[in-house]
Amino acid sequence: MIMLxxxxxxxxxxxxxxxxxAEEVAKKTAQLLQKRGCVIYTVSxxxxxxxxxxxxxxxxxxxxxxLAVAVGGDGTTLKIVRALSNSVPVFGIKGGGMRGIxxxxxxxxxxxxxxxxxxxxxxxxxxMRIYASMDGMRSAPALNEILIGKATVTHTPTxxxxxKEDELEQRMDGVIISTPTGSTGHSYxxxxxxxxxxxxxxxxxxxxxxxxxxSLIFPDEPIEIRNNxxxxxxxxxxxxxxxxxxxxxxxxxxxxxxxxxxxKTKGLRQLAKLGF
Numbered sequence: 001m002i003m004l005x006x007x008x009x010x011x012x013x014x015x016x017x018x019x020x021x022a023e024e025v026a027k028k029t030a031q032l033l034q035k036r037g038c039v040i041y042t043v044s045x046x047x048x049x050x051x052x053x054x055x056x057x058x059x060x061x062x063x064x065x066x067l068a069v070a071v072g073g074d075g076t077t078l079k080i081v082r083a084l085s086n087s088v089p090v091f092g093i094k095g096g097g098m099r100g101i102x103x104x105x106x107x108x109x110x111x112x113x114x115x116x117x118x119x120x121x122x123x124x125x126x127x128m129r130i131y132a133s134m135d136g137m138r139s140a141p142a143l144n145e146i147l148i149g150k151a152t153v154t155h156t157p158t159x160x161x162x163x164k165e166d167e168l169e170q171r172m173d174g175v176i177i178s179t180p181t182g183s184t185g186h187s188y189x190x191x192x193x194x195x196x197x198x199x200x201x202x203x204x205x206x207x208x209x210x211x212x213x214x215s216l217i218f219p220d221e222p223i224e225i226r227n228n229x230x231x232x233x234x235x236x237x238x239x240x241x242x243x244x245x246x247x248x249x250x251x252x253x254x255x256x257x258x259x260x261x262x263x264k265t266k267g268l269r270q271l272a273k274l275g276f
Contacts, residue, residue, distance in 0.1 A: 008033075008066045008117060012041040012088075013048075014057065014080045015096070016072025022096030025107045026071040029093065032114050041065070057083040067117075067261070070103075071095050077102040078236045081129070081143045081258045089124055091117070091261045101184065102143075104262055116263055125262045127181045128200060128220065129254035132233055134247050141254040142236045144182030148249055149174030149207060151230035151242055156210065162224040172209035174231075177202055177223060177251045181258075186237065191215070202251070222252040 011033050015026035023046060030040045030048040040051035041063055047053040054060065057079070060068070065088045070077040077092045084090075094100030095107035105113045116122055129141035132148075139146070150157050150173050160169050178187040180195040183203050188194060192205035192215045200220045206213040225231075226248055233241040233249065243249065 006066060006089075006120065008036070009038060010041065010063060010065050010067075011038045012043075012060050012063070012065050012068040012080070013046075014043060014068070014070055014076060015046060016076045019072060019096035022072045022076070025093060025095035025110070026069075029069060029071060029110055029114075032110065036114070036118055060088075061085050067091055069093060071107075073099050074102050075238070078143055078238060082140045082236055082238070084258075085141070085256065087256045087259045089259045089261045102181075102260070104260065113263070117261070122261050122263055123265065125198075125260045126257045127197065127260060128179050129256070129258050130177065130179055130202065130251055131254045132235065132241075132249055132251050134233075134243055134249045137241070139233070139235045139241065140239060141256070141258075142182070143179065143258050144185045144236050145176050145178035145187055146251055147174060147176050147186060147207075147232075147234040147237075148225050148227070148251075149232050149234070150227070151232040155229050157227045157229040157231075160226040161204065162226075163218055164221070170206065170209050170211060170213045172206050172213065174207040175225060176205040176207060177225075178205065179203070182236075187215070193217075202253075220253045222250050225249045225251065 013026050013030055016022035040048050042051055043054050043057045068080050068088050068090050070080045071093045092103035094103040129143055131141050132139040132146050156171050158169055158171050176187045180197045180199045183195040187205040190205050190207055202218045204216045229245050231243045
């Protein structure tokens with residue numbers, strides 16, 4: 001947890017795609033921030049009066065942003081966190097999305113939330129990100145997880161998992177490598193445990209392992225995965241890549257953590273939002 005004072009001048013706002021309601025919430029947020037003297041950056045086709053509209057979300061990395069606002073559900077938050085290559089603080093507003101586990105406030109709290117931001121009544125929460133690399137290619141950073149699964153339904157492949165000098169082989173449909181943040185996502189639905197969100201570890205959860213392999217928790221050091229058939233790599237459920245058989249896929253911690261702006265200190269925030 002980081003406590004500090006910030007000057008908020010340049011703010012990016014991204015909302016849930018194809019949601020009129022989320023767009024309205026985003027415009028209201030932009031107006032309140034502009035009254036505070038902020039320059040607002042948006043991504044086409046969304047725009048606001050007197051704001052700066054960019055063509056692609058990755059162009060946000062070329063701007064000296066002080067804050068990035070995600071309006072919608074968790075998919076919108078994952079999208080902006082994946083697009084930001086650096087550690088710009090992210091502020092999530094639940095509006096127009098099905099779930100807002102990663103959000104800081106609901107849309108009804110926008111006015112009071114912005115007041116807290118500009119009175120420096122917040123703290124910054126670090127969350128680790130991971131990425132996959134193979135054959136000279138590197139994925140965008142994932143906040144939740146990277147799924148390495150079989151690309152066809154006709155075979156049950158053998159996955160080789162290597163950590164440092166140790167290797168193990170298992171026949172299964174795939175593996176999910178998740179961060180503590182992602183332990184309440186795809187990994188949890190596959191039977192994995194829930195981790196304390198600020199741990200510096202990686203969680204490996206097997207998918208349909210023939211020998212009922214358990215989940216494994218590793219230090220946040222690179223893990224290498226091979227599959228004797230083609231693999232499909234899915235980053236935070238939103239970006240997909242395919243590889244040839246026996247390609248070495250490395251999953252490692254990304255060099256810049258995600259940063260979230262929060263008003264309350266909670267260690268099991270996501271578990272509480274799931275209703276436990």
